[in-house]
Amino acid sequence: MNLRNIAIIAHVDHGKTTLVDQLLKQSGTFRENQQVMERAMDSNELERERGITILAKCTSVEWNGTRINIIDTPGHADFGGEVERILSMVDGVVLLVDSAEGAMPQTKFVTSKALKLGLKPIVVVNKIDRQDARAHEVHSEVFDLFATLDANDEQLDFPTLYASGRAGWAVRDLEKDERKDLTPLFETIISHVRPPTIASKASSQYPFAMLVRVIQSDPYLGRILTGRIESGVVEANRSIKALSREGELIERGRITKVLAFRGLQRVPVDEAGAGDIVAIAGLTIAGVADTLCDAEVLIPIPANPIDPPTIAITIGINDSPYAGREGSKVQSRVIRERLFREAESNVTIKVRETESADAYEVAGRGELQLGVLIETMRREGFELSISRPRVLFRTGANGEKLEPIEEVTIDVDDAYSGVVIEQMSLRRGEMTDMRPSGGGKTRLTFLAPSRGLIGYHGQFLTDTRGTGIMNRVFQEFGPHRGAIEGRRVGVLIADRDGEAQTYALWYLEERGFMFIEAGTKVYQGMIIGEHSRENDLDVNALKAKQLTNFRAAGKDEAVRLTPPKLLTLEQAIAYIGDDELVEVTPKSIRLRKRWLDPNDRKRYARASAAEG
Ligand SMILES: Nc1nc2c(ncn2[C@@H]2O[C@H](COP(=O)(O)OP(=O)(O)OP(=O)(O)O)[C@@H](O)[C@H]2O)c(=O)[nH]1
């Protein structure tokens, strides 16, 4: 059968997964009466909860006798590594661009990766049904983007379709064509994307070889390794081996199943040949970037290097007084095993041992990526303590210190642009562009060090009354931008263990705002609120109202507390300072001081002041 391999790429939320729904539907992949969820490819729990794609996933449809393998990719910048690793196994990409938002930072990132690999994108200006669509303008924005990214003539000559993925139609000519279905898109994919050239090696004359790009685990089949077959054919029961990127033998084993992607399922097939994207079960050690092959193959398939991690956190055991009460996985060994397993399947995550036997350094692409990992572990029953994220520096050619710099695009109501510019410049952001973006909004573009952006998002939402939109994407390792002032307010710290009392919290409200509700169990050294001044303050959260005989009538009956600010996991991680930790259990997220005893804290403060 004819074959095409494509990936769908775009900035976050521009409609990739929704478009895949329609491609599946309109190619007749689902049974007539099959119940299918919206955004069916977003199948894992966190993806459904957050409404975003986290992991790249493969599916395939058949259109007029051609099988099209389609890879749905995540659009959020933190998961950019997923996209990078997938692109080298497809022969074409469909680049979606929201008809109102236009080319965004991640559009630029994925496009640059695709162009560099020599792919010729099909551009789909999507969500044409939006009231604020500006289709033709966006089309020329995309053209300009291609030009600035040094696209060659052939790439600049990209086909463009206009579509509403959700409504399930695409047209070549926005004014003339009837908006009926996705036929024009299917046709363009088949005519514009070439069949995999390696398909000529789909014969048993050639040895079998495949580079693993995705690893998943299946309760019945175990480890499932997905990739595109580079040469030969493969079938179940064949004995193969796995080579590392450096060519060392990792393991030998027997294939138990060769699986192809059909709609939302993986189905066993008798045989698959070069060019096809399949999943292989049967091996137990091999992982991403390893080559699966016949015994006679000695040289692994080259795996492209991926952009390096930019931030790191320390994940350690939970050693708070409440440790072990809410989770089942608490030992260092179990945490270690789980983290190293993650690094295996996710090449953008790197795990390192630290001086402490109870803590590991986990490096990745951004706060969301690391937040998702911690959230996943929490649901699996882990208890952890997490440090403040720090950026990873590099050393330049002349020994100078380099730090990750991001391009930040911000859309705000005009009235808030002043405060945003001020905040960004405090964080050493350098404004590179400012332009009206219509409807009383301004689009601001900055180059800013990741270091200054950690924890800014919460403040940004407060400053813009929740209306601002911020997008960040890694740009480069650039010269260190100098000192940035950290959080300037102190925190309120519980000075003893017990249950927080309404009266005590009400009394403490004069000092700042609370992170906890009355009735919350607190311990000495736990952070319960933010102080309105610069210094940290140890406070008694347990104090109950003295019961006296002189009760002033009608005065203290109903104490009404201001609702506390309950931090989400990501907010908590972004909030804490260097001497603080986030305690994560399946049920709770608590902030704490690293040193729970105030005397230890004083000693530490003196020691670090002496160090300068
Ligand atoms: N108006 C309009 N909205 C759409 C269209 N397609 C998708 N959406 C909406 O856009 C939002 C994001 O859609 P998704 O399909 O999840 O976008 P995505 O590109 O897969 O997002 P990520 O995978 O997280 O990057 C959802 O609320 C969709 O309902 C469209 O054609 N028109």
Ligand SMILES: [Mg+2]
């Ligand atoms: Mg998606």
